[in-house]
Amino acid sequence: MIRAxxxxxxxxxxxxxxxxxxSDSLCLSLFAKPESxxxxxxSLEDRHAPIQDKEVHNIDEIYLTMQxxxxxxxxSVKNHTLIELDPAISFxxxxxxxxELLCSIHPMTLKFGNVRDYGIFQxxxxxxxxxxxxxxxxxxxxxxxxxxxxxxxQNIGMFLIxxxxxxxxxxxxxxDMRVIKKHPKMxxxxxxxxxxxYPWLLKTIYEHHERENGxxxxxxxxxxxxxxxxxxxxxxxxxxxxxxNRPYKKAIMQFDSVRQLIESKDQxxxxxxxxxxxxxxxxxxxxxxxxxNNGAIGRVCSTNRLLSMRPVxxxxxxxxxxxxxxxxxIDLAQxxxxxxxxxxxxxxxxxxx
Numbered sequence: 001m002i003r004a005x006x007x008x009x010x011x012x013x014x015x016x017x018x019x020x021x022x023s024d025s026l027c028l029s030l031f032a033k034p035e036s037x038x039x040x041x042x043s044l045e046d047r048h049a050p051i052q053d054k055e056v057h058n059i060d061e062i063y064l065t066m067q068x069x070x071x072x073x074x075x076s077v078k079n080h081t082l083i084e085l086d087p088a089i090s091f092x093x094x095x096x097x098x099x100e101l102l103c104s105i106h107p108m109t110l111k112f113g114n115v116r117d118y119g120i121f122q123x124x125x126x127x128x129x130x131x132x133x134x135x136x137x138x139x140x141x142x143x144x145x146x147x148x149x150x151x152x153x154q155n156i157g158m159f160l161i162x163x164x165x166x167x168x169x170x171x172x173x174x175x176d177m178r179v180i181k182k183h184p185k186m187x188x189x190x191x192x193x194x195x196x197x198y199p200w201l202l203k204t205i206y207e208h209h210e211r212e213n214g215x216x217x218x219x220x221x222x223x224x225x226x227x228x229x230x231x232x233x234x235x236x237x238x239x240x241x242x243x244x245n246r247p248y249k250k251a252i253m254q255f256d257s258v259r260q261l262i263e264s265k266d267q268x269x270x271x272x273x274x275x276x277x278x279x280x281x282x283x284x285x286x287x288x289x290x291x292x293n294n295g296a297i298g299r300v301c302s303t304n305r306l307l308s309m310r311p312v313x314x315x316x317x318x319x320x321x322x323x324x325x326x327x328x329x330i331d332l333a334q335x336x337x338x339x340x341x342x343x344x345x346x347x348x349x350x351x352x353x
């Protein structure tokens with residue numbers, strides 16, 4: 001898989017127009033233009049089609065619907081056919097209009113999508129994170145839907161890159177990196193048929209790898225030059241990569257990287273958005289397993305927004321390694337004797353049973 005660290009090590013100057021052009025094998029000119037796309041459509045909040053013949057009633061169905069949608073997007077990109085946006089707008093609207101539903105589906109991001117089919121699960125998880133940040137920023141429903149759609153489609157350009165690069169377990173070469181860094185432009189080009197009606201969508205996809213200090217790509221934009229949607233996606237995309245397994249590293253090994261993300265301040269990410277992100281997400285996401293200083297192990301069941309390093313824990317094993325069957329809940333914000341000393345991988349937890 002692609003290593004975020006490999007990308008970070010590259011120097012990101014402004015590319016020349018010749019180097020930025022995709023090779024013939026990556027040409028996007030074959031994508032069909034919509035015949036019936038109307039100018040001046042109303043807001044995305046008003047534009048949605050049913051996901052299926054029946055309404056989706058639970059988080060499992062919604063999660064599966066999003067996964068299936070992204071599989072369809074991948075097929076459309078590879079076959080150079082138009083991507084249908086209405087199904088995505090429909091389920092994004094459902095999540096955007098329900099804080100409770102969004103919180104309920106959040107733990108699914110830890111349950112699925114570690115190694116298998118990363119390109120399908122990654123945008124779904126990142127979208128869930130981004131919507132939570134958007135809600136904390138008090139975005140209205142219309143802006144949440146825009147943010148969700150841009151997040152879901154952020155990496156569609158990657159579907160045109162060879163699997164030999166995408167799933168590479170060794171170090172990426174300079175040639176690999178040149179191809180990888182084309183994916184924002186490729187994603188934008190795929191959606192050119194929508195540029196009149198959704199200009200923010202193309203702009204966000206093109207900018208989601210730009211960074212606050214100008215060390216991002218493809219254009220090396222800085223600060224206010226980068227759109228807010230792209231800034232949110234940049235943080236959430238990095239977080240998703242750090243908290244999920246890859247062929248070369250366990251997710252649990254990357255929690256130090258999450259701390260580095262938090263400590264990056266204004267170097268890579270907007271300080272204002274990063275603060276909201278920390279308050280909302282924490283480095284101990286809901287559903288993760290942690291070890292306390294008394295040896296007990298628990299599952300994070302909720303977070304404390306004002307004390308992000310001290311979440312609420314449901315005890316699983318006590319300090320003697322015995323299965324805790326009382327369902328005891330420990331709010332670390334109210335218990336300063338206990339604190340988290342480590343994060344436990346699910347596979348390591350299962351070995352203790």
